[in-house]
Every structure is written in C-alpha cells, then in structure tokens.
Amino acid sequence: MQQKPLYDRVALIGLGLIGSSLARAIRRKALAGHVAGHARSQQTRDQSMKLGFLDSVHASPEEAAEGADLIVLCTPLGAYDAVLERIAPVLAPGATVSDVGSCKASVAESFARHLPAGVHGIPGHPVAGTENSGPEAGFATLFEQRYCIVTPAPDTDPAALKRLIALWEGVGAMVEPMDAQHHDRVLAITSHLPHLIAYTIVGTASDLESQLKRERASENALVETREVIKYSAGGFRDFTRIAGSDPVMWRDVFTMNRDAVLEMLGRFQEDLVALQRAIRWGEGDKLEDWFTRTREVRRGVVEQGQAGRFYATEKDGED
Amino acid sequence: MQQKPLYDRVALIGLGLIGSSLARAIRRKALAGHVAGHARSQQTRDQSMKLGFLDSVHASPEEAAEGADLIVLCTPLGAYDAVLERIAPVLAPGATVSDVGSCKASVAESFARHLPAGVHGIPGHPVAGTENSGPEAGFATLFEQRYCIVTPAPDTDPAALKRLIALWEGVGAMVEPMDAQHHDRVLAITSHLPHLIAYTIVGTASDLESQLKRERASENALVETREVIKYSAGGFRDFTRIAGSDPVMWRDVFTMNRDAVLEMLGRFQEDLVALQRAIRWGEGDKLEDWFTRTREVRRGVVEQGQAGRFYATEKDGED
Numbered sequence: 001m002q003q004k005p006l007y008d009r010v011a012l013i014g015l016g017l018i019g020s021s022l023a024r025a026i027r028r029k030a031l032a033g034h035v036a037g038h039a040r041s042q043q044t045r046d047q048s049m050k051l052g053f054l055d056s057v058h059a060s061p062e063e064a065a066e067g068a069d070l071i072v073l074c075t076p077l078g079a080y081d082a083v084l085e086r087i088a089p090v091l092a093p094g095a096t097v098s099d100v101g102s103c104k105a106s107v108a109e110s111f112a113r114h115l116p117a118g119v120h121g122i123p124g125h126p127v128a129g130t131e132n133s134g135p136e137a138g139f140a141t142l143f144e145q146r147y148c149i150v151t152p153a154p155d156t157d158p159a160a161l162k163r164l165i166a167l168w169e170g171v172g173a174m175v176e177p178m179d180a181q182h183h184d185r186v187l188a189i190t191s192h193l194p195h196l197i198a199y200t201i202v203g204t205a206s207d208l209e210s211q212l213k214r215e216r217a218s219e220n221a222l223v224e225t226r227e228v229i230k231y232s233a234g235g236f237r238d239f240t241r242i243a244g245s246d247p248v249m250w251r252d253v254f255t256m257n258r259d260a261v262l263e264m265l266g267r268f269q270e271d272l273v274a275l276q277r278a279i280r281w282g283e284g285d286k287l288e289d290w291f292t293r294t295r296e297v298r299r300g301v302v303e304q305g306q307a308g309r310f311y312a313t314e315k316d317g318e319d
Numbered sequence: 320m321q322q323k324p325l326y327d328r329v330a331l332i333g334l335g336l337i338g339s340s341l342a343r344a345i346r347r348k349a350l351a352g353h354v355a356g357h358a359r360s361q362q363t364r365d366q367s368m369k370l371g372f373l374d375s376v377h378a379s380p381e382e383a384a385e386g387a388d389l390i391v392l393c394t395p396l397g398a399y400d401a402v403l404e405r406i407a408p409v410l411a412p413g414a415t416v417s418d419v420g421s422c423k424a425s426v427a428e429s430f431a432r433h434l435p436a437g438v439h440g441i442p443g444h445p446v447a448g449t450e451n452s453g454p455e456a457g458f459a460t461l462f463e464q465r466y467c468i469v470t471p472a473p474d475t476d477p478a479a480l481k482r483l484i485a486l487w488e489g490v491g492a493m494v495e496p497m498d499a500q501h502h503d504r505v506l507a508i509t510s511h512l513p514h515l516i517a518y519t520i521v522g523t524a525s526d527l528e529s530q531l532k533r534e535r536a537s538e539n540a541l542v543e544t545r546e547v548i549k550y551s552a553g554g555f556r557d558f559t560r561i562a563g564s565d566p567v568m569w570r571d572v573f574t575m576n577r578d579a580v581l582e583m584l585g586r587f588q589e590d591l592v593a594l595q596r597a598i599r600w601g602e603g604d605k606l607e608d609w610f611t612r613t614r615e616v617r618r619g620v621v622e623q624g625q626a627g628r629f630y631a632t633e634k635d636g637e638d
Contacts, residue, residue, distance in 0.1 A: 078603075102553070226619075231468075234506060236620075280577070288570040291518055
C-alpha cells in the first residue's frame, strides 16, 4: 500500500553535503511528493540535476520555495537572513521553515524576524556530517543512527513539529527536542570547540616550516610541512580531517555562537595551561590521572554507539 | 624455497598493542626462527600464549632476551632503564636492541648508558597504532603501509641497521632513518601535541557538568556529561578516540619529550589566542582565511595516502 508522503513539496535551499544528502534520503524513502532545490551557483545546480537527487532545480530561493509545505535552509548560517527575506513573500500559511545549521538561538531570532504569520519556523540540526563539501559529497544514509536536534519554541504548533520530526525519523535520525540556547552550549563543547582547536593546530603545524626557517633553526630542529603530512598517522591526521571542513560554514558558526564558544574555550585554556605546567614540572602522576579519566569518556562514547569506525588502511582490523 | 629467517630469536619485552602486533606480523611473515615474549603481568603472559602469537613466554625480561639476536622494547618509555639494566648481562655480542617508543633522543641515551660493547642499540618508532591497548588489541597488519622511523647513530653498524630495516619492511612498513632529536620535534607536532590537546578537551568536557552545577548554572546553561557523549558525532568523538590512548605510555611520552612538546604547545597557544580574538571581535575574514589554509594541509594528507577511512555507521559511504 502506497502511503501519502509527509510533505507535498520540500524545498531545499542550499545543495551541499547536508542539503544533497537530505534530498537523496527524502526521495529514497518517498517522504515528499516533490523535492525542489536551489543553489546559488549554476555549476552546483547543473551537478545536482546530473546526480539526480532533485525533482526540480531553481535559480532563485523563492522559486524553489513557492508552493512548498516544507522549506529547509541548508546554506551557511550567514546567508539565512538574505534567503529568508527573499522567500518570505512566497510562503503559504501552514508551511514550515526549518534548517540544518549548527547554531540554533540565532536561527530562532532570524525566523522570528522574517517569517510571516501562519508560517511555522522550527530550527533543526542533524548532528551528522563528513569533512567533504558539495552535492557530490552527499549520500542518502548520512542521517541514519545520528541524532537530529530540533529547537521548537514554547508556542510552536504541535502538528507542524510532529510532521517535521516524522521527516527526520523517516530518514533514519533519532530526533531530540531541545531549548535553542541549551543546544548552542552543548554543541559549543562537542563540536565548535573541537573544530576551532583542530583548525588551530593544523595551522600551527603548517606554519612551522617558514617560522623555523625565519628563526634560523638548525637542520635537526627544522620541521618541514612535508614531514608533518608524512607522519600524520600519529594523531595529527584526525585533526586534519576536522580542519578540512567547509571554511565559510565554520566562519559563520563561530560568529553566530560566539559567547558559548568563548566560554568553553576559556575553560579549555585553563586546563591546557594546567597540563602544560605538569609537563614542565615533570608531574607524571597528574598527567596519568588526567589521561585515565578521559579514557572513561571514550568508553561512554563507544557504549553509546557514537564512536564510528576508523581504518588506517584497507587491511586494518584483520588479524 | 624456504628462506632463512632474518633473526634466529626475537625477544619482545612488553606484549601490548604494539608488541603483540609485531609478534603476530613477524610470525606471519616467518621473519624469525623463534619469537619470545615477556610481560610483567601473569595475566598478559597467559593471554598471549592463549592468543598464540608467541613461541615462548617468560616471566622475566632477561629470560626472554637470553640468546636473542634481536630484542625489541615494547613497554612504556618509563620502564626502559629498568629493563635494560636487567637484560644487559645476558646480551650476546652482535645482538641488536631496538624499541618502538614515541620519543627517540631519550632512548638513544638509555641505550648508550646500559648496553654492553658489541651490542647494537638502534632506536625505532613505528608510526602506527590504535587507541586500544593490550595483547588482544594487536593485529598482524598494523604496520602495513605505515612509516617506521629508525634513528641510528653515526657510528651504528651498517649490517645491523640493514637487518633491522629488513624486519620492519618485512612486516609491511616503510622505513625512514632520521636523526633522533629531529624525530622528537616532528613527532611533537604530529603526535604528542595532538594527544595533549585531545586529552585536555575531553577532560574539560567531562568536568563541565560538575563545574556548572557548582556555578549554579541555569537549566538551559547546564551541559551534562551524558549530553556531551550523546552529541559527540559533531567532532568531539575524534578527540575521545585519541584521548582513549594508554595513560602510562602517554605520561612517559610527555615526560621524555618535554622540551619539544612545550615549544610546539607555545606556538599553538599563540595561534589559538589569535583565533579567539578574531572570534571575539567578529573578524570573519581572518577566520575564513585560516580555515581555507588548513584545508590544503588535509588535501596533502589525503594525497599522501595517510588519511585513513572513517565510518560513522556501518552504512556510511553508500549512496
């Protein structure tokens, strides 16, 4: 028996990793009668139609959004206000506008500022992704077994919320409603600060060669960028993966979630200086205690099924 | 045609992830006539014989080392001096002593201090591993397509060096000779600093709940440890993997490579404060420039075949 799709027309504004994955997943599970997409660049629009994950592609966000009962913003956060301004006039009463951005309090404000009465603005954030960007990087199973946080307001229409949750569950996600500001603090420590740190150390490492040359380091002291890359398997590799994430998206995240990121960064800095001091003074017990404690957190991540699997080579894991 | 093995008897002192993997690899490739092992704990010795990757197991390092033409230290660095003191009397002239530790200058000093004349001390470091520990965590292909750095002294016997290199190449590694102090600087940035940072942030995150409760944070501001674990897929997960590494091994690394780690940490701190300032002042261009530059480093890692493959779920990567 063919079920009626959840939405008649879903419009995805932005066709990068997340937007294109969502399109693929919605179509695979037949959750919408029509999936329309918009991307700013002609190249992305052409590529998206070639990849075949859309029913229609549009050169403007308002064309994609017209007649849609669900519009999902999948652009970097910094583009939201401009997009909302353009699509607001074509939004029909009863339509839902959501998004996939990594900060939620600023999105709730943008929705409140731009959406006409009768349109449901419900921010959302699938905690899923890879370091790759663009429509060709997406895949239909990206959201499976991953959490998707939605941040409804106290007065959000329950039926609209239920329908949006059903969509995310339909593509395999586990949906968790949460206060928007609380979301921003949780993500500041679990995602934004890790990205900032990874970006920092990868930059530090790639500057070493030129810095050390300027400091006239001896031959043995000079660390070249090609060596950093060559021996990255010792831990640095994992940071490069995170620091390979989309620059514009992450610029906007740090701008939009400034306060929570700076707070978590302050706490991190204090701890780092404490460990730095323990290294300088040779306080091995302090280091060992700290490192033993962090191992417990890893166990928690593994037990929650959020660990993922990492393979250094094609053959790793065999015996 | 059966080739003569490279060594008659290899003794592995320490049977954790690396020692047990090396034993498995040597036996699989028939690179030694006999693989003897020593572990301090009876449980590890029993487990190792049960797993079947040794020809003999010994309760003391000197019993394992007696008659061996290659002895490889696979214990945490802090145990080297005690082990070397015990095995020195049984070492035959012409034997080679090597190791797998993550620092090399301190090892060269320990070898010089303890090894009798006629015994070749050649430090080594396979840049390979996982966050798991113990003999059951090892596997025979751990070193395949991974770099192994050896740090011979200028007067190291060329034949002994050649034979050790052949062993590592025999288990699939790409061997690179390097100055010991240079090794310690390269690894400080590619491995030791990433581990320190990962340990730090995982500790910071796991302290949040109790800190925020003490600070009487409001309900929305309180970030609980279970939430940190639950939403770790946004980046934090990768840090927990690194911060799950063996606490004693890493305590010793930071103690033995103090100066290089503190230098790289100082550079990192400066960069982090610069990015912190850019976030506080909303300097989006600076952030975007930095994040764009780091993306290039990731490309280098991928092009060098050192990127590994990461799967968030069983199904990731399919379309």
